[in-house]
Amino acid sequence: MFKILVVWCVLYKVLQAAPSVPENEGFLQNPRYYTYDELTNVFRKLETENPDIAKLISVGRSVKNRELWAIHINSNVHNRTLLTPMFKYVANMHGDESIGRQLMIYLAEYLILNYGKIDRVTHLVDTVDIFLMPSMNPDGYENSQEGKCDSKLRYVGRENENGVDLNRDFPDQFETHRAGTIIAGRQPETIAIMTWIISRPFVLSGNLHGGAVVASYPYDDSNLNLECCRESKSPDNEIFKELALLYAQNHELMKTGQACKNDNFPQGITNGAYWYEVKGGMQDFNYVKSNCFEVTFELSCCKFPNASTLQQEWSINKGPLLSFMEAVHWGVKGLVLNTRGDPVLDADIVVKGINHNITTSNRGEYWRLLLPGTYEIFVVAFGYYPSEPAVVEVVRDKTTIQNFTLKLLPQQGNNFMEKGGTIDYKWLWNI
Numbered sequence: 001m002f003k004i005l006v007v008w009c010v011l012y013k014v015l016q017a018a019p020s021v022p023e024n025e026g027f028l029q030n031p032r033y034y035t036y037d038e039l040t041n042v043f044r045k046l047e048t049e050n051p052d053i054a055k056l057i058s059v060g061r062s063v064k065n066r067e068l069w070a071i072h073i074n075s076n077v078h079n080r081t082l083l084t085p086m087f088k089y090v091a092n093m094h095g096d097e098s099i100g101r102q103l104m105i106y107l108a109e110y111l112i113l114n115y116g117k118i119d120r121v122t123h124l125v126d127t128v129d130i131f132l133m134p135s136m137n138p139d140g141y142e143n144s145q146e147g148k149c150d151s152k153l154r155y156v157g158r159e160n161e162n163g164v165d166l167n168r169d170f171p172d173q174f175e176t177h178r179a180g181t182i183i184a185g186r187q188p189e190t191i192a193i194m195t196w197i198i199s200r201p202f203v204l205s206g207n208l209h210g211g212a213v214v215a216s217y218p219y220d221d222s223n224l225n226l227e228c229c230r231e232s233k234s235p236d237n238e239i240f241k242e243l244a245l246l247y248a249q250n251h252e253l254m255k256t257g258q259a260c261k262n263d264n265f266p267q268g269i270t271n272g273a274y275w276y277e278v279k280g281g282m283q284d285f286n287y288v289k290s291n292c293f294e295v296t297f298e299l300s301c302c303k304f305p306n307a308s309t310l311q312q313e314w315s316i317n318k319g320p321l322l323s324f325m326e327a328v329h330w331g332v333k334g335l336v337l338n339t340r341g342d343p344v345l346d347a348d349i350v351v352k353g354i355n356h357n358i359t360t361s362n363r364g365e366y367w368r369l370l371l372p373g374t375y376e377i378f379v380v381a382f383g384y385y386p387s388e389p390a391v392v393e394v395v396r397d398k399t400t401i402q403n404f405t406l407k408l409l410p411q412q413g414n415n416f417m418e419k420g421g422t423i424d425y426k427w428l429w430n431i
């Protein structure tokens with residue numbers, strides 16, 4: 001009897017350990033970095049061969065007219081299913097930090113080739129509207145050199161073709177005054193990404209860099225004008241820390257906090273400004289000017305390591321990349337409708353105790369990332385009575401659904417567009 005039990009246990013272990021279907025990772029053979037043209041062709045091919053789940057989009061163009069490609073992956077890629085959250089990864093904004101660029105190509109192939117075969121992948125592609133941008137700075141990349149661990153002289157390659165550091169080119173919440181409109185004087189790559197971020201209801205985002213190994217969360221800037229060493233906390237500091245930890249603790253090297261010479265990051269994470277202050281960064285812009293929460297992942301000590309490291313980088317980052325995408329489901333989501341059943345757009349979702357609102361999409365959807373706990377949430381929209389507060393329970397690994405119905409204020413005129421005297425650019429939302 002005992003023998004049978006032992007045999008059964010061993011057999012059970014073996015059956016459990018063996019994945020039912022081997023993963024398709026054929027893209028890892030002969031690893032090398034793809035040029036802009038190769039990247040374009042690979043993405044075109046993925047789209048052509050998988051038109052139901054993959055769509056190639058260009059978010060804009062670089063100084064030298066290269067497309068800022070992103071591949072859009074979802075099981076309903078042509079018409080986002082109501083309440084499906086949007087997620088993005090943006091890599092290579094510093095053109096010489098190239099690991100993330102190639103990892104985004106691998107991730108696209110991994111998700112598309114294993115859809116319908118690996119449960120974890122199928123679930124992600126079914127439930128998340130995924131956008132992967134391998135390069136926000138394709139000109140800089142073409143000016144960079146494989147094997148070079150630090151930036152070139154005068155930051156050629158790191159910066160865009162006009163010699164501008166794109167991660168210093170976004171509007172900054174502490175920038176007191178700047179002439180002209182919000183986009184005046186900015187680089188084409190920055191304007192393209194700003195427009196993308198503002199006009200779509202992204203929920204969560206990862207920004208991939210190199211030159212250290214750490215997960216860095218907002219804020220990157222403060223009003224102290226210090227070089228470093230002082231935390232600059234956002235109202236969502238607690239969840240940002242958990243999101244950074246989620247990546248770092250799933251990454252064998254990052255979690256040590258000491259992957260590179262001079263690195264000392266407890267648990268592999270840091271507040272951005274504590275590490276060093278960045279003015280005009282993309283991460284803060286996402287959080288301050290849109291609904292999107294962004295965390296920065298620094299993936300390698302060497303900025304542009306030899307391509308022979310790519311397989312290893314894929315295997316060490318694959319788990320963290322997937323886990324972070326799954327976190328888009330944390331918290332609460334739902335619809336805000338009026339008593340006639342029409343969606344209410346640009347309503348404020350207010351969580352008591354967190355001084356940061358999320359706004360609804362033009363289909364009345366909202367997604368509010370929250371850690372497990374009990375929250376009081378209410379909705380405020382122009383032209384409506386505020387909703388009653390709802391007491392909402394958030395649990396781990398499950399999205400709580402909370403819908404709201406708003407009642408119109410009496411004697412509503414036709415002055416909806418006059419909110420605050422300007423047209424809110426969130427009205428651009430068209431999906």
Ligand SMILES: *[C@@H]1O[C@H](CO)[C@@H](O)[C@H](O)[C@H]1NC(C)=O
Nearest residue numbers: 076078079080081082083431
């Ligand atoms: C998208 O799907 C919704 C139902 O989810 C449908 O009402 C709408 O007509 C579809 N739009 C297009 C352009 O197919």
Ligand SMILES: *[C@@H]1O[C@H](CO)[C@@H](O)[C@H](O)[C@H]1NC(C)=O
Nearest residue numbers: 145146147148305306307308
């Ligand atoms: C990368 O390493 C291989 C050997 O491991 C070498 O042959 C190749 O020249 C290196 N490439 C670069 C760009 O340094």
Ligand SMILES: *[C@@H]1O[C@H](CO)[C@@H](O)[C@H](O)[C@H]1NC(C)=O
Nearest residue numbers: 348349350355356357380381
């Ligand atoms: C959130 O929205 C409420 C209601 O519109 C508003 O009173 C509050 O100032 C907003 N908070 C922030 C941080 O914008």
Ligand SMILES: *[C@@H]1O[C@H](CO)[C@@H](O)[C@H](O)[C@H]1NC(C)=O
Nearest residue numbers: 082083334335401402403404
């Ligand atoms: C919220 O609204 C959605 C869409 O109409 C609906 O499917 C869902 O059942 C509602 N959930 C709750 C808890 O009311």
Ligand SMILES: [Zn+2]
Nearest residue numbers: 094097209210
């Ligand atoms: Zn960087």
